[in-house]
Amino acid sequence: xxxxxxxxxxxxxxxxIQENRNSIRxxxxxxxxxxxxxxxxxxxxxxxxxxxxxxxKSNSGEKRIALTQKGFNFLERYKTIVxxxxxxxx
Amino acid sequence: xxxxxxxxLIQGVGxxxxxxxxxxxxxxxxxxxxxxxxxLSSYKGIKYFRQAFLLFAIAYFFKSFIKILLVYFGASRxxxxxxxxxxxxxxxxxMFFGSLAVFYLVYSLMWKKWNGKSNVILGIFYxxxxxxxxxxxTTRQIEVFIGVSLFIFAIAIFGLxxxxxxxxxxxKKNNIYVIYTLLFVFWILNIIEVLIPSFFQFYQILxxxxxxxVFLTILYKVLRKSGSD
Numbered sequence: 001x002x003x004x005x006x007x008x009x010x011x012x013x014x015x016x017i018q019e020n021r022n023s024i025r026x027x028x029x030x031x032x033x034x035x036x037x038x039x040x041x042x043x044x045x046x047x048x049x050x051x052x053x054x055x056x057k058s059n060s061g062e063k064r065i066a067l068t069q070k071g072f073n074f075l076e077r078y079k080t081i082v083x084x085x086x087x088x089x090x
Numbered sequence: 091x092x093x094x095x096x097x098x099l100i101q102g103v104g105x106x107x108x109x110x111x112x113x114x115x116x117x118x119x120x121x122x123x124x125x126x127x128x129x130l131s132s133y134k135g136i137k138y139f140r141q142a143f144l145l146f147a148i149a150y151f152f153k154s155f156i157k158i159l160l161v162y163f164g165a166s167r168x169x170x171x172x173x174x175x176x177x178x179x180x181x182x183x184x185m186f187f188g189s190l191a192v193f194y195l196v197y198s199l200m201w202k203k204w205n206g207k208s209n210v211i212l213g214i215f216y217x218x219x220x221x222x223x224x225x226x227x228t229t230r231q232i233e234v235f236i237g238v239s240l241f242i243f244a245i246a247i248f249g250l251x252x253x254x255x256x257x258x259x260x261x262k263k264n265n266i267y268v269i270y271t272l273l274f275v276f277w278i279l280n281i282i283e284v285l286i287p288s289f290f291q292f293y294q295i296l297x298x299x300x301x302x303x304v305f306l307t308i309l310y311k312v313l314r315k316s317g318s319d
Contacts, residue, residue: 007131031166049134074130079319081131084124086313089253089266090135 009035009071011078014052014071044065047071072082102294103161109298110154110160122317123318125273134208145191146277152184155286166287169230181284184221188281190215192242192274196249199270203252207286226285236283239278246274269307276301 004012015056016032017024030040047053052071056064066077120143128136156168159180163171171177181280193215197204204211222238229235254267285288290297312318 007133021208077127077130080315081127081133081136081318084127084172084312085133085135087262087264087266087311087315088135088198089109089140090139 142194149188189219
């Protein structure tokens with residue numbers, strides 16, 4: 001299997017959140033992201049820092065993760081960004 | 091060395107201003123059209139690519155400034171301008187930003203290969219740009235001007251060759267390497283045109299049209315691919 005690049009991993013993490021009706025707990029997100037725990041923490045902190053995801057609390061007080069508008073924008077623009085990188089060999 | 095007569099410089103300055111304006115505008119449009127993509131992805135290749143075009147815009151601004159200075163002071167070469175510091179200083183800034191723009195574009199293609207050493211590599215590029223600019227302002231020999239221009243060109247072509255050799259998209263028809271090569275060729279010719287004004291006397295307009303064609307092609311590709319058109 002081809003090794004995923006940084007952008008692809010970010011896209012996959014965000015996609016998992018989106019496909020779970022924009023609300024998921026951290027443990028299933030880690031499992032579905034298909035990366036090691038240490039790598040996941042690294043990426044998750046980056047996504048929080050860059051305001052791609054936010055932590056919310058459900059009615060039962062459970063901590064959940066949701067996409068921000070910036071996270072949705074990234075998913076929307078992902079294909080364009082990848083095509084641009086390929087086109088200009090960056 | 092006898093330069094072109096001053097009246098021809100005055101005639102040429104209008105063309106020069108329009109030419110520089112279009113290239114500066116194209117470069118800035120490339121810079122701003124890629125802003126959102128970079129902010130979303132933080133992708134280093136996009137970062138260096140857009141910085142290269144910002145540097146091209148600055149370099150072209152100083153290129154047109156040099157032409158205006160030549161007309162204003164009635165000089166045929168920038169290093170002959172009086173007050174004495176003005177010519178060398180402007181030339182230094184032009185050469186510095188121009189060389190750095192080429193190096194940044196090369197780095198945008200090769201950054202993955204040098205990832206983790208970016209500070210060292212970029213540091214080397216800054217030192218090289220300063221050294222090149224210093225050599226240019228302290229020498230008055232045409233051979234040195236051409237030698238330095240060829241040196242910048244050699245680095246650019248070497249970077250392109252390595253990237254093309256390792257490209258994963260070889261099967262896919264991609265003319266970007268031709269465009270990059272033309273960009274480097276015409277940029278080097280633009281440098282020679284500033285250093286040796288009499289070099290392109292009759293072909294200046296052709297050089298300008300070709301350079302404009304390259305920049306506008308890149309702008310078109312950027313706008314199309316970034317979804318900004």
